[in-house]
Structures are given as C-alpha cells and as structure tokens.
Amino acid sequence: MIRISGQHYMRLFAVSVVVMLLVLQTGCWSRKEIETLAFVMASGVDFAEMPNRIMLTAQIAKPKALAAAAMGGSDLERAVWTVSSTGNTIFEAIRHLARQSSRRAFFAHSQWVILGEDVARAGINNVLDAYERDPESRAGAKLAVVKDGKASDFLQTESELESIGAEAYLGILDDASEALSTVVDVDIHEFFKVMASEGIEPVAVRVEIIDRLPDVDVRGQMEQSCISTAPRISGAAVFKDRMLVGWLDEAETRGYNWVRGRVKGSVLTIEDPKEDGQYMTIAILGADSSIEVEMKDDRPVAKVRIQAEANFGETQHMVGRTEDSNLLAKAIIRRFAEAIRQEVHQAIDKAQEEYGSDIFGFGQAIHRKYPKVWKNLRSNWNDDGFKKLNVTVEVKTKIRQIGLVEINLPESR
Amino acid sequence: MRFLLKVLRGIRRRRGRTLKQLVSDADYHEIEAYIEQESLTGKLENTEALIKAAFGGSPDLVFRRMRLAANDQIEVLVCYIDGLVDMHLLAEAILGPIGSELPFDLPLPAAPKGAYDLLGQSLLHGAALQEVDELGDALKVLSKGFAVVFVEGVAQGQAYAVQGWVERSVEEPTTESAVRGPKQGFVENPRVNTSMLRRIIGAPELWFEELEIGGVTKTKVTLAYIKGIASNDLIEEARRRLQSITVDAVFESGYIEEYIEDAPFSPFPTLLRTERPDKAAGSLLEGRIVIITEGTPFVLIAPAVFASFLMASEDYYERSWTSSFLRLVRIIAMFISLTLPSFYIAITTFHQEMLPTPLILSIAAQREGVPFAAIVEAIFLELSFELLREAGIRLPKVVGPAISIVGALVLGEAAVQAGLVSSAMVIVVAFTAIASFASPIWSMTLSVHLLRFPIMILAGSLGLFGVVMGLSAVLIHLSALRTFGVPYLEPFSPVIFPQWKDAGIRAPLWMMDVRPNRKSEQDRIREEPEQKPRPPQS
Amino acid sequence: MAGLEKGKINSKQLFTLLVLTRLIAILLDAPTFSATSIGHDAWIAAVISTSMVLVWACFLVHIGGKFPGMTIIEYSQLVLGPWLGRLAGFLIILFFIQESARAVSVCGAAYVTAVMPETPLLVFVLMITFLSANAVRGGLEVLARAGTIVFGVTIILLTALLILPLNKMDFNYLRPMLAEGWRELQKASLLSFTMYTDYLIITMLLPYLENQKSAARTVAYATLVSGVFIAVLSIVVVVTFGPLISYVNLPAFSLGRLVDFALIIERLEIIPLIAFTVGTGVKQALLLWGVVLGLAQIFNLKEMQALAYPVGLLIVAFSLWIFHGALDKLNFISLRSFGILSILMGVVIPLLIYIVGWIRGSFASAAKKGADRD
Structure with a gap:
C-alpha cells in the first residue's frame, strides 16, 4: 500500500503553484483572443501587377455587423469586408494583409479557395501548397475557379439570402448538387488526392459572376442597389497536369457525375415517347456507377455501368392516353436511360477530344487492375491512351414512384 | 505536555488545602485533578459539594435530598441536570418510589447498604442502571442525562437513564431528498x-x-x-x-x-x-x-470509492434503465462541471477552428467590445457564481430572494448589457452551475468546484493541452488515492468487471448476485441466481 | 527485487500498459515512414511487423521466465558477471531514456507543428515529463491504474477517429496490392519492427506481474490487439488519403482535420492529439519507471522514488536536443541509424544474455534462487 505523507502533498502543492505561476507568466504564446481575429470566410487568388506576382483577396466576416443584424438592427451594413493584398507567394500575401487589417487574418474558417481563371490556367501547383501545408487552413475548403473573371471580383458578389458571401456560395453548391447535380463538389483535400493519384485528373467547382437584376420595390420603381453582381455556380473546371484546360457545361458536368457516381438528385426532361413536342420530367433519386476495364488485344477497353433510380415528376401531356401504361413506362425508362447515356458520352467525348484529360479515372482503374500494363501506359496516358480509349456505357434505370396520379389520366368527357 | 505539568503541579499544591479553597480559586484544572483522584466517600454533603464544584455551580445542576419513605433514617441524594432528563420519567421512576411506601412486603432495610441494594434491585425502575464508583464517572453520566442516586453511607451511586431532552424529530433528509424511497432521515441522537x-x-x-x-x-x-x-x-x-x-x-x-x-x-x-x-x-x-x-x-x-459519489439511493428503487441513464447524466454533469468553462476558454482562445463557422461568428459577435480576455471573464463570472451560491446558503431565508434578484439582474443582465462579459460566457457558467448541482453528494461537488479553477487557468494559458494536463494530474492523483485500502478508482481501475454492474450503470437487482467485496473469507452471495422474473409458462 | 518496487500489477494492467506503449510508438507517425517507400501497402508492413514483434516478445517472456522474479538489469548481472552485466544494463537504461525522450519530443513537436506553433517545445515536454515523473513516484500500481483509464480514453478516441472520416474513405485505394514489390515491403516491415523495440520494457515489468503463468498470453494479446489497431489505422489513413499518404506528415492528426461534423464540433484534429498526449504520458512514465528502477538496481540503491524527478529532468534536456526539428526526425527514423541501434538494444543484448546464460548454465541457479525467494 502506498502511503502518501502530508509533506509530500505540501510539496506537490508548492510545485503546482510554482508551475501554475510560471505558466501564467509566460503562457500567452499561442493565445489568440477571438476578438483579435479576422475570420476569413473565403479567399481568392489572382495574378497581380509586377513586382508582386500574387494578389490574395480575403472575404472577412464582420462580427459587429452580424451582431447588429441579430439584435434586430438594420442589416444595411455589409457583413463582410473584402480586402486584397499582394505578395510573391500566397503565404507572403497573407502576411501582407496585416498592412490593412487591424486583426490577424484567421484562415481556419475559410470555406472557399477561389482562383481566377488566369491563375488556374497558369498552373496551380505553387498556389495550393500553402493551403495544404498550413495546419490552420481547412482541408474541407471548396476549390473553385472563376470563369472569365478574377477571384477578387467574384468575392465581391453578394447574395440576397445570406449576409456572408462564402455561406451563400456553400448554400448554392449544396442546393445545386442535391437538386441538379450539375455542379461538382470538390474540396482541397479531394482535389489534392485526385491530383496525386495515378490515371485520374482533378476537376474543380466552376463559378461565374452574373449581373444582378435591380431590385423592384413595392411601388414598382427600380431601386438603385449598391449590389451589382451575384454569384452563380454550375459546371466544372477541368484540369490537366495541374493546369486548367477548359470547362464542362451543366449537362456535361452531370455526365461526369454519372460516371463518378456523384449524382445525388437531379431532374431530366425527356421527350414524350409517344407524342412529339411534349415533354416529361423525371426526378432522379440517385445513381451508382462502376468503371470496368478489360484488356482486348493488348489494348484496354473500358465499360461504365450506371444504375439510376428516379421518380416520375411531371408530364405535359396527361389526358386522353390510351396505350397500355406498362408499355408506356417501359418506353419512358428507355428514354431516360438514353438521355443519361447521351450526357455521359457528351462528357467523355469532350474530355477525350477537346481536353485530353482523364477526369473519370479510367487510368486509375487500369492501374488497379493491371498494374503491369499501366507501367507502360502511364507516361503518355492523357494524350495517347485515354484519347484512344474505347468506352462503352451501359445504363440501367428504374422508376420508383409515379406520384399521386397514374401516368395515364382518364380522358376528359 | 504543558497540561500534564499543570495537573501535576495542581496535585502537589492540593495538599493541605480544602476543597472550598480550591473552588474559590476556580482553577479548573486543579479541580479536575482533584476530582480525578477522589473516590466517593459516602458522605452526601461531600458528594454534593464535589459535584457542584466540578460543574462550577451551574444552575442547571439539580440536587434533591430525600429520605426514604420506608425508612426515614436513610438519606438519599438524587442528582441530575435539568433539561437533560425527562421530568415525568424522573418523577415516576425515581422520585416516586423513593418517596412512597414499599409496594409489597420487602424486608425493611436498616443499614444504608441494604437500602442501596434494595433501591437498585427492586424500587427504582429507570432504564440502564449503572453503578458509579468514582466521582469522575458520576460527572460523566450526569452530562449524558442520567440521574444519579446516592445513599448516605454508601460509597457508590446508581445512575439511571432517564434522558429526555428536546430534539428534532425524524424528518425527511434535507440534503438528500428522493422522489421515491423512504422519507426518514437520521437525527442527532x-x-x-x-x-x-x-x-x-x-x-x-x-x-x-x-x-x-x-x-x-x-x-x-x-x-x-x-x-x-x-x-x-x-x-x-x-x-x-x-x-x-x-x-x-x-x-x-x-x-x-x-x-x-x-x-x-x-x-x-x-x-x-x-x-x-x-x-x-x-x-x-x-x-x-x-x-x-x-x-x-x-x-x-x-x-x-469514486464511483460511490455518483450514486443516489434512489437508483435502486427506480427501474434499471432509468437509473443507469441518470447515472450517466451525473457522470456527464460532473465532467461538465469540472471542465466546461475550461473547454470554452481553450476553444475560443486557442482552437477557434473547432467550432462550426456560424457558432464561432456568433461568439465573436458577442465578444465584440468585451474588454477582458476570456480567461479573466470566466474567472470573474465563476467567482461571482461561487459568491452567489455561498451568500444564498448563509443568508437568512427571508432575505434569500434578494440575492437571487441582485445576482440574476445585476450580474447576468447588466454585465452583458454593459458589455463587461459576453452572454455566451454567462450561458457557459450558468450551465456549469446547473451541472454541478446534479451531483448527489455535496462534498464531491465542492471538490469539483475547487478543481475547476486551476484547470481554467491551464486552459487559458495552454489551451486544450493545458486542460489535458490538468485532467491528467487529477487522474494521477486519483490513481494514487486509496480509501481504507481500496483503490479509489475501483472498479474502473483496477478493472473489476463484476462490479461494473453497479458503478457506471445500475444493472437489474436480480443480476447483482454477488457483493462487491474482494475478501474471500466473507459471505459474498447476495441472492440466489436466476431470479429474473418471467411470465407464467402456460 | 530488493523491495524497491512493492507494487504488483495484474495481467489486465500489463495488457493496457503494453498496448499503450506500442500504439504510442506509432500513432502519430503511422504509417508515414513506411509509406514513403511502399505507399498504400503500409498496412501490410504493419501486419508483418506485428508478427515479428509477437515472436520477439514471446522470446522476451521466455527469457524472463528463466530468471523468475528478476528484471533484465538483475539477470544480466547474474549472467554476464557484475561489471559486464552492469554495462549491458546501463546500455538498456540509456536506450529507455532515449526512447522516453523521443516519445515526449514527438508529442511536443506535434503540438508545435500543428496546433500551437508559437509555444516553445520545452513547455510541452516539461509538463508531460513532470506529470509522468509524478506518477512514477507513486509507484508501479499508480502508474498501472492511471494507465487503465488512459487506455480507455485512448481507445475510445481512436475508435472515434477511425470511424468518423468514413465518408471520405475510398477503399479502392488499397489496390493494387504489393505495388512496390517484396523487397521494399521487407525493409518497411523491418523498419516498423524497430519502432516497437521499447517493448523491451516487458523484461522490467514481468517480475511484478501477479499471475506469472498468464505472462505469455497477456503479452501476445497485447501485441495482437495493438497490431490490429495499427493495421486498421494504416488502412484508414491509406483509404482516406490515397496517394497523398506519402506527403502527409502527421496522418492521424490530418485524419482529424478532415472530420467535418457540422454539428457541434468540427475539425477533430485535437482528438488524436489528446489520445496521443495522455498515451505518451503513460508510455513515458513506464519507461521512466524502468530507468529509475534499473538505475536503483545497478547501483544497489535502497529507494528509487527519489530518482524520478532528476531522471525526468535529464529526459527533458535530452528530448530537446534529440531532434533538430522535423526534418531531423525523418532522417533519424531509418534502418541505418535508429534501426541498428534499436535492434542492438532490443534484440542483440537479450539474445546475448540468453545464449551466455545457456552456456554458463545460469538458468538453473536462477530458478533455484527464485524458488528460495518464494
């Protein structure tokens, strides 16, 4: 049994007091009181005029304005402050923010890294290192490229519903990927992972600046608004060898998502199988996909299998139908599969022919299945192997619910 | 040592001095020493004087000199302390029999010794007769509410337990109330x-x-x-x-x-x-x-052991699921009460990345214009809470509400309004306070309150590392503790799985068939196994 | 034993201490050092090295069984003679000091790298060492009891860490297996094995085990359980980081960085750090206990507790100059430097003692001595 004498305790107490005093004396090294921080919600990277090469733009939340808005005060004051600084590297530019900001720029809550198109086209190798190396930055921050614009301009866009731009972009991205799947949801970690993987090239979020319609007030008069631009998120930015090579539009992006199994939900409008000029809309619930590669005559061929499920959403021609509804349903399912196949081919064709960038990971599949074959293919995969790769697409679709009424409604009398 | 010397000196000085002198000197230690030496003499005068002297002539000491009704040659002294004896009982059991004729044909005692024995064996019927040979013994039992009876010429006394004093009746325990379970609490007796x-x-x-x-x-x-x-x-x-x-x-x-x-x-x-x-x-x-x-x-x-401070007796009366849940709640409450302010300080001043963005922005918005560092704010609020709590306990009940009004209004509302503290911190401190009251044992609550402050300081200077270090120090201390030879953290460390049925959770009673006892010579079986109730098999 | 350490531990406590020792050796680094050469096959190296450790640990238990009631410091003196034996014992103690310093320095460095860059390393190292020295003063029983709770906390936190990033995992990254070939895998496994040589502490702990018969079983369980954890951790890191694993510095930490709950707490990087910190405390305390006990046995001291703080200070000083920053650490952990050292200390010396003992016939006399003591 261990007996601890009182003396021991007194000594322990004395030592603890001394340690505690020491700690108090010197222990403010890493302390950063919350009010001394400027919370960067999103950061953008552009090229700057010489002599500095990089312009960093930070969208910083203003807690005071947020507090005022929460207290029921006017929310006229903008809740974010967008500020830019320049430097030779990103890290330097971040530090240079200190020239303008009274608070230390704190990047842990930066939800977006937004690149100007010219930066992305020049190669993002040197840009993203700072974000991955710094433990403060967030690995889950989304990576986006501004189409035909500068990141600093994009960060000036505002949204009606959210007071902080970055939150608005996040909301749009979430909403669009749930409802449309015409966007890609890529964060820095994911981008890096794909970039480092063999036989696959990364994509990033595509964002645009659109002109904002002027407000119309109750009396029907145009109101002069200080907000002039708004964000729009759709499509994808295609990279190759760490450089931006082009864009995918909405349909192509969904095609990309079909292959990658990233479609969470979307709507697809197909032509009525029986009546020309009439359309039906199908609400997609989700999809699974797999890429299979085979060796045929020493050349790889790839097969994409997609399984999609959907609910019947809407038909424009609903009355007076006389066909067997089973046959009709089968026709719809076929059309639906065909529409998907078209989108997928569209995306693959664009990647193969226009960009020569294997964003789908066919090379990766080969690498996993035939590591030895891959050794010969890897060096010239994007420009040679992938461009010549024969891809077949197999789509299986299923309609689950048709809603509260039959596909055929009875004829009106 | 000094006391002993004084007593010895007193004994030496006592020679050649009378008792009266001693009493007038009023040197208590000398009297004490004198009495310790003195045995009973059988002289009632003397006895009475001695006892009186020993109590310093206190007025609550009552002497009753009587003559035995059966034989008025025999003098009796009844001695008791007023207020410690039940007067009815005294009259009925002691004074009554002395002052009345013998109830049936008993041989009349002539000698004092005979009368003394008769009193003890037949006449007086107070409970717990105790023979008193020394004066010191008599004094001791007197203070315990006995009545002592002396007979002239007998160097002995009889002490009767006739205690009866005003005391609190058995009431519901105030510090450990239970919704279900016996409503009796221990009393002072x-x-x-x-x-x-x-x-x-x-x-x-x-x-x-x-x-x-x-x-x-x-x-x-x-x-x-x-x-x-x-x-x-x-x-x-x-x-x-x-x-x-x-x-x-x-x-x-x-x-x-x-x-x-x-x-x-x-x-x-x-x-x-x-x-x-x-x-x-x-x-x-x-x-x-x-x-x-x-x-x-x-x-x-x-x-x-540590786990027993998280248990309430009600745990055994309520159903197993609910009791287990409540114990879990108490464990969490204790943890919250120990560490919540520290975690808040550490996260808001060191690890801002850990909170979701909207939450951190809202905290930042509240802290706009607060002039103090979070650690200062926290210590200030915690101290004021401790003050409020202490004041609330000590104050007369009539003015009690005043404190809560002042505390709630001035500290809570006004301090936030004035921008001295952030409302998030007020919430944290209030939550901590609520959690600390969920502990069933008050002494453990106080210990936790005490430990909260050093951990807060560590959190304010080293962030979560500091908190972890503080908790580790507590853990090492707890591991070194033993209570009557049992490791304090038992049954969690060292691990004794059978006892886990009644530690963090409370298993159904029919499952706890073995007592939590590690000594082999003891009776370990609590109940027959297989007592799980079953519906009739029909 | 000479009554230096009066406490006894039971097999559960031995189990927890050993698992912690082995997990902590690798928790933050796993599986970077092997991944630089074999990438996503790191988990295979973990499995192979676990079986190597298993064989080696059983050997350590076996040799301990030949000298009942004696620590390696004592029986090296019995076998190799008083002076050579003391030298061997002293080398082992130096190794323990170095391992202890390395553990605490890695832990402190993780904080400096990742969470609190402005704070000096000394603060972390000093506080952890102070606490573990404090535990050592309480004796083996206190150490074991604190270790049990820490074990629980560590295992819970680790399990959470392994499960939470589930949505970021892609198990396809495990393929193709054995991409870099057998040779690299062998090297990586050997390197992993050398990381666990502080398991040598078994030879100090065995005499204080209550139930001697369970020793081999307990050690084997501890090795296997920790091996499973390490392998699972490696797999999780691989499937989460994919090819990035060769670049990521503190994988377990970065794993926490990825977790994004969006409920109350996000970015749980502090979770592996906390588990690692408390685990390091226990591991360091255990090694420190071994050092203190060993020193007392070499110099025939009557009391060991008084050594805890001075030796702790020594370890603090040592840990500050053992690595000059993160780059130095990567250089040190290689087969050429650390590998040779740890195999020499952990394998060669016990083997030498065993062989010499076998030749000189020391086993019988030791067994007799042990029987006399009982």
Missing part, C-alpha cells in the same frame, strides 16, 4: 440512528461498537458493520483509526472524517457521508462500515 438501522436490518449480525471520542465533549461514536459481510481487516482498520483519535472535541462527523481519512490533503473526499438510513444500510450490506457520530445526522461510510 445516535440511539435513534442505530434503531433506524436495526429496523432496516433485522439480522443479529448487525453489530455496533461504541467509542467515546473527545476529551471534553465525550461524544459517542458508533462503529456499525455486519459481521460476516464486512471484512475483518476493514473492521480492524476502522477500529484502529477511530481508537487512535485523541482530540478534545467532536461536533460533527466531519471531525471524525478528518482524523481517519486516507489522504488528508486530497481535494477529494474518501469517506461518504449520508443522512439516509437506507443508504447506510445498503452500504452495510455491501460490506462497508458505517460510523455514527452523536450530535449530527450525517453518518460516515467507508470505504468510499
């Missing part, structure tokens, strides 16, 4: 307390040992255990520790606790105290010992 235990535990194996502790207060301390269930080592250890106490006064079981606990400098209590007889009885049946102290309703239970 140890005899009543032992009777309550007896009433719960019918078996004669419930043994009591009585000690008198306190050179001046002469407090009765009772050691209770169940022979055959409590381990002999434990009983021996408890007895040894109790016997080694030499102190002048014991007012409350806290006095005993301080002299027998294992780790006197630890912030954690190693003895459990309770007001509830059912809890004490339950502990006895788990093989623990109970120490009942005269004059306080709080009894001590030993050994008390």
Whole structure:
C-alpha cells in the first residue's frame, strides 16, 4: 500500500503553484483572443501587377455587423469586408494583409479557395501548397475557379439570402448538387488526392459572376442597389497536369457525375415517347456507377455501368392516353436511360477530344487492375491512351414512384 | 505536555488545602485533578459539594435530598441536570418510589447498604442502571442525562437513564431528498440512528461498537458493520483509526472524517457521508462500515470509492434503465462541471477552428467590445457564481430572494448589457452551475468546484493541452488515492468487471448476485441466481 | 527485487500498459515512414511487423521466465558477471531514456507543428515529463491504474477517429496490392519492427506481474490487439488519403482535420492529439519507471522514488536536443541509424544474455534462487 505523507502533498502543492505561476507568466504564446481575429470566410487568388506576382483577396466576416443584424438592427451594413493584398507567394500575401487589417487574418474558417481563371490556367501547383501545408487552413475548403473573371471580383458578389458571401456560395453548391447535380463538389483535400493519384485528373467547382437584376420595390420603381453582381455556380473546371484546360457545361458536368457516381438528385426532361413536342420530367433519386476495364488485344477497353433510380415528376401531356401504361413506362425508362447515356458520352467525348484529360479515372482503374500494363501506359496516358480509349456505357434505370396520379389520366368527357 | 505539568503541579499544591479553597480559586484544572483522584466517600454533603464544584455551580445542576419513605433514617441524594432528563420519567421512576411506601412486603432495610441494594434491585425502575464508583464517572453520566442516586453511607451511586431532552424529530433528509424511497432521515441522537438501522436490518449480525471520542465533549461514536459481510481487516482498520483519535472535541462527523481519512490533503473526499438510513444500510450490506457520530445526522461510510459519489439511493428503487441513464447524466454533469468553462476558454482562445463557422461568428459577435480576455471573464463570472451560491446558503431565508434578484439582474443582465462579459460566457457558467448541482453528494461537488479553477487557468494559458494536463494530474492523483485500502478508482481501475454492474450503470437487482467485496473469507452471495422474473409458462 | 518496487500489477494492467506503449510508438507517425517507400501497402508492413514483434516478445517472456522474479538489469548481472552485466544494463537504461525522450519530443513537436506553433517545445515536454515523473513516484500500481483509464480514453478516441472520416474513405485505394514489390515491403516491415523495440520494457515489468503463468498470453494479446489497431489505422489513413499518404506528415492528426461534423464540433484534429498526449504520458512514465528502477538496481540503491524527478529532468534536456526539428526526425527514423541501434538494444543484448546464460548454465541457479525467494 502506498502511503502518501502530508509533506509530500505540501510539496506537490508548492510545485503546482510554482508551475501554475510560471505558466501564467509566460503562457500567452499561442493565445489568440477571438476578438483579435479576422475570420476569413473565403479567399481568392489572382495574378497581380509586377513586382508582386500574387494578389490574395480575403472575404472577412464582420462580427459587429452580424451582431447588429441579430439584435434586430438594420442589416444595411455589409457583413463582410473584402480586402486584397499582394505578395510573391500566397503565404507572403497573407502576411501582407496585416498592412490593412487591424486583426490577424484567421484562415481556419475559410470555406472557399477561389482562383481566377488566369491563375488556374497558369498552373496551380505553387498556389495550393500553402493551403495544404498550413495546419490552420481547412482541408474541407471548396476549390473553385472563376470563369472569365478574377477571384477578387467574384468575392465581391453578394447574395440576397445570406449576409456572408462564402455561406451563400456553400448554400448554392449544396442546393445545386442535391437538386441538379450539375455542379461538382470538390474540396482541397479531394482535389489534392485526385491530383496525386495515378490515371485520374482533378476537376474543380466552376463559378461565374452574373449581373444582378435591380431590385423592384413595392411601388414598382427600380431601386438603385449598391449590389451589382451575384454569384452563380454550375459546371466544372477541368484540369490537366495541374493546369486548367477548359470547362464542362451543366449537362456535361452531370455526365461526369454519372460516371463518378456523384449524382445525388437531379431532374431530366425527356421527350414524350409517344407524342412529339411534349415533354416529361423525371426526378432522379440517385445513381451508382462502376468503371470496368478489360484488356482486348493488348489494348484496354473500358465499360461504365450506371444504375439510376428516379421518380416520375411531371408530364405535359396527361389526358386522353390510351396505350397500355406498362408499355408506356417501359418506353419512358428507355428514354431516360438514353438521355443519361447521351450526357455521359457528351462528357467523355469532350474530355477525350477537346481536353485530353482523364477526369473519370479510367487510368486509375487500369492501374488497379493491371498494374503491369499501366507501367507502360502511364507516361503518355492523357494524350495517347485515354484519347484512344474505347468506352462503352451501359445504363440501367428504374422508376420508383409515379406520384399521386397514374401516368395515364382518364380522358376528359 | 504543558497540561500534564499543570495537573501535576495542581496535585502537589492540593495538599493541605480544602476543597472550598480550591473552588474559590476556580482553577479548573486543579479541580479536575482533584476530582480525578477522589473516590466517593459516602458522605452526601461531600458528594454534593464535589459535584457542584466540578460543574462550577451551574444552575442547571439539580440536587434533591430525600429520605426514604420506608425508612426515614436513610438519606438519599438524587442528582441530575435539568433539561437533560425527562421530568415525568424522573418523577415516576425515581422520585416516586423513593418517596412512597414499599409496594409489597420487602424486608425493611436498616443499614444504608441494604437500602442501596434494595433501591437498585427492586424500587427504582429507570432504564440502564449503572453503578458509579468514582466521582469522575458520576460527572460523566450526569452530562449524558442520567440521574444519579446516592445513599448516605454508601460509597457508590446508581445512575439511571432517564434522558429526555428536546430534539428534532425524524424528518425527511434535507440534503438528500428522493422522489421515491423512504422519507426518514437520521437525527442527532445516535440511539435513534442505530434503531433506524436495526429496523432496516433485522439480522443479529448487525453489530455496533461504541467509542467515546473527545476529551471534553465525550461524544459517542458508533462503529456499525455486519459481521460476516464486512471484512475483518476493514473492521480492524476502522477500529484502529477511530481508537487512535485523541482530540478534545467532536461536533460533527466531519471531525471524525478528518482524523481517519486516507489522504488528508486530497481535494477529494474518501469517506461518504449520508443522512439516509437506507443508504447506510445498503452500504452495510455491501460490506462497508458505517460510523455514527452523536450530535449530527450525517453518518460516515467507508470505504468510499469514486464511483460511490455518483450514486443516489434512489437508483435502486427506480427501474434499471432509468437509473443507469441518470447515472450517466451525473457522470456527464460532473465532467461538465469540472471542465466546461475550461473547454470554452481553450476553444475560443486557442482552437477557434473547432467550432462550426456560424457558432464561432456568433461568439465573436458577442465578444465584440468585451474588454477582458476570456480567461479573466470566466474567472470573474465563476467567482461571482461561487459568491452567489455561498451568500444564498448563509443568508437568512427571508432575505434569500434578494440575492437571487441582485445576482440574476445585476450580474447576468447588466454585465452583458454593459458589455463587461459576453452572454455566451454567462450561458457557459450558468450551465456549469446547473451541472454541478446534479451531483448527489455535496462534498464531491465542492471538490469539483475547487478543481475547476486551476484547470481554467491551464486552459487559458495552454489551451486544450493545458486542460489535458490538468485532467491528467487529477487522474494521477486519483490513481494514487486509496480509501481504507481500496483503490479509489475501483472498479474502473483496477478493472473489476463484476462490479461494473453497479458503478457506471445500475444493472437489474436480480443480476447483482454477488457483493462487491474482494475478501474471500466473507459471505459474498447476495441472492440466489436466476431470479429474473418471467411470465407464467402456460 | 530488493523491495524497491512493492507494487504488483495484474495481467489486465500489463495488457493496457503494453498496448499503450506500442500504439504510442506509432500513432502519430503511422504509417508515414513506411509509406514513403511502399505507399498504400503500409498496412501490410504493419501486419508483418506485428508478427515479428509477437515472436520477439514471446522470446522476451521466455527469457524472463528463466530468471523468475528478476528484471533484465538483475539477470544480466547474474549472467554476464557484475561489471559486464552492469554495462549491458546501463546500455538498456540509456536506450529507455532515449526512447522516453523521443516519445515526449514527438508529442511536443506535434503540438508545435500543428496546433500551437508559437509555444516553445520545452513547455510541452516539461509538463508531460513532470506529470509522468509524478506518477512514477507513486509507484508501479499508480502508474498501472492511471494507465487503465488512459487506455480507455485512448481507445475510445481512436475508435472515434477511425470511424468518423468514413465518408471520405475510398477503399479502392488499397489496390493494387504489393505495388512496390517484396523487397521494399521487407525493409518497411523491418523498419516498423524497430519502432516497437521499447517493448523491451516487458523484461522490467514481468517480475511484478501477479499471475506469472498468464505472462505469455497477456503479452501476445497485447501485441495482437495493438497490431490490429495499427493495421486498421494504416488502412484508414491509406483509404482516406490515397496517394497523398506519402506527403502527409502527421496522418492521424490530418485524419482529424478532415472530420467535418457540422454539428457541434468540427475539425477533430485535437482528438488524436489528446489520445496521443495522455498515451505518451503513460508510455513515458513506464519507461521512466524502468530507468529509475534499473538505475536503483545497478547501483544497489535502497529507494528509487527519489530518482524520478532528476531522471525526468535529464529526459527533458535530452528530448530537446534529440531532434533538430522535423526534418531531423525523418532522417533519424531509418534502418541505418535508429534501426541498428534499436535492434542492438532490443534484440542483440537479450539474445546475448540468453545464449551466455545457456552456456554458463545460469538458468538453473536462477530458478533455484527464485524458488528460495518464494
């Protein structure tokens, strides 16, 4: 049994007091009181005029304005402050923010890294290192490229519903990927992972600046608004060898998502199988996909299998139908599969022919299945192997619910 | 040492001086020394004077000189302390028989000794007759509410237990109230307390040992255990520790606790105290010992491991699921009450990335314009909470509400309005306070309150690393603690799986078939196994 | 034993201490050092090295069984003679000191790298060492009891860490297996094995085990359980980081960085750090206990507790100059430097003692001595 004498305790107490005093004396090294921080919600990277090469733009939340808005005060004051600084590297530019900001720029809550198109086209190798190396930055921050614009301009866009731009972009991205799947949801970690993987090239979020319609007030008069631009998120930015090579539009992006199994939900409008000029809309619930590669005559061929499920959403021609509804349903399912196949081919064709960038990971599949074959293919995969790769697409679709009424409604009398 | 010298000197000086001189000198120690030496003489005059002197002529000391009605040659002195005896009982059992004829044909005693024996054997019928040979013994029993009867010419006295004083009746325990369960609480009278235990535990194996502790207060301390269930080592250890106490006064079981606990400098209590007889009885049946102290309703239970401070007796009366859930809540509450302010400080001043963005922005918005660092803010608010709590307990009940108004309004509302503290911090401190009151044992709550501050300082200077270091220091300390030879963290560390049925959770009673006891010689079987209730098989 | 350490531990406590020792050796680094050469096959190296450790640990238990009631410091003196034996014992103690310093320095460095860059390393190292020295003063029993709770906390936190990033995992990254070939895998496994040589502490702990018969079983369980954890951790890191694993510096930490709950707490990087910190405390305390006990046995001291703080200070000083920053650490952990050292200390010396003992016939006399003591 261990007996601890009182003396021991007194000594322990004395030592603890001394340690505690020491700690108090010197222990403010890493302390950063919350009010001394400027919370960067999103950061953008552009090229700057010489002599500095990089312009960093930070969208910083203003807690005071947020507090005022929460207290029921006017929310006229903008809740974010967008500020830019320049430097030779990103890290330097971040530090240079200190020239303008009274608070230390704190990047842990930066939800977006937004690149100007010219930066992305020049190669993002040197840009993203700072974000991955710094433990403060967030690995889950989304990576986006501004189409035909500068990141600093994009960060000036505002949204009606959210007071902080970055939150608005996040909301749009979430909403669009749930409802449309015409966007890609890529964060820095994911981008890096794909970039480092063999036989696959990364994509990033595509964002645009659109002109904002002027407000119309109750009396029907145009109101002069200080907000002039708004964000729009759709499509994808295609990279190759760490450089931006082009864009995918909405349909192509969904095609990309079909292959990658990233479609969470979307709507697809197909032509009525029986009546020309009439359309039906199908609400997609989700999809699974797999890429299979085979060796045929020493050349790889790839097969994409997609399984999609959907609910019947809407038909424009609903009355007076006389066909067997089973046959009709089968026709719809076929059309639906065909529409998907078209989108997928569209995306693959664009990647193969226009960009020569294997964003789908066919090379990766080969690498996993035939590591030895891959050794010969890897060096010239994007420009040679992938461009010549024969891809077949197999789509299986299923309609689950048709809603509260039959596909055929009875004829009106 | 000095006291001993003085006594010796007093004895030396006493020679050649009369008692009266001594009394007038009023040197208490000399009187004491004198009395200690003196045996009873049989002279009533003398006895009365001595007793009077010993009590310094206090007016509550009553002497009643009577002559035996049966034989008026025999003089009797009845002596008691007013207020400590039941007057009705005294009149009926002692004064009455002395002053009346013999009830039936008993031989009339002529000699004083005969009369004395007759009184003791047949006439007087107070309970608990005790022969008193020394003056010192007489003084002792007088203070305990006995009436002492002396007979002229007999160098002895008879002490009768006729106690009866005003005392609190058995009430619902105020510090440990329960929704379900017995509503009786212990009282100040140890005899009543032992009777309550007896009433719960019918078996004669419930043994009591009585000690008198306190050179001046002469407090009765009772050691209770169940022979055959409590381990002999434990009983021996408890007895040894109790016997080694030499102190002048014991007012409350806290006095005993301080002299027998294992780790006197630890912030954690190693003895459990309770007001509830059912809890004490339950502990006895788990093989623990109970120490009942005269004059306080709080009894001590030993050994008390850390887990037992998270239990309430109600756990055993409610259903197993709910009790287990409540224990979980209490564990979380204790953890919150120990660390929540520290975590808040650490996260908001060191690890801002850990909170979701909207939350951190909202906290940042609240802290706009607050002039103090979070750690200062937290310590200020915590201290004011401790102040409020203390003031709330000490204040007369009539002005109690005033404090809560001032506290809630001034500290809560105005400080936030004035921008001195952030409302998030007020919420954190309030939540911590609520959590700290969820602990069933007050002494553990206080320990946790105390430990909160150093951990807060560590959090303010080193962030979560500091918190982890603080908690580790507490853990090492807890690992080193033992209570009556039992590791304090048992059954979690060292791991004793069978006891987990009644530690973090409370398993159904029919599952707990073995007592939490590690000594092999003890009776370990609590119940027959396989008692799970089943519906009739028909 | 000479009554230096009066405490006894039971097999559960031995189990927890050993698992912690092995997990902590690798928790933050796993599986970077092997991944630089074999990438996503790191988990295979973990499995192979676990079986190597298993064989080696059983050997350590076996040799301990030949000298009942004696620590390696004592029986090296019995076998190799008083002076050579003391030298061997002293080398082992130096190894323990170095391992202890390395553990605490890695832990402190993780904080400096990742969470609190402005705070000096000394603060972290000093506080952890102070606490573990404090635990050592309480004796082996206190150490074991604190270790049990820490074990629980560590395992819970680790399990959470392994489960939470589930949505970021892609198990396809495990393919193709054995991409870099057998040779690299062998090297990586050997390197992993050398990381666990502080398991040598078994030879100090065995005499204080209550139930001697369970020793081999307990050690084997501890090795296997920790091996499973390490392998699972490696797999999780691989499937989460994919090819990035060769670049990521503190994988377990970065794993926490990825977790994004969006409920109350996000970015749980502090979770592996906390588990690692408390685990390091226990591991360091255990090694420190071994050092203190060994020193007392070499110099025939009557009391060991008083050595805890001075030796702790020594370890603090040592840990500050053992690595000059993160780059130095990567250089040190290689087969050429650390590998040779740890195999020499952990394998060669016990083997030498065993062979010499076998030749000189020391086993019988030791067994007799042990029987006499009982």
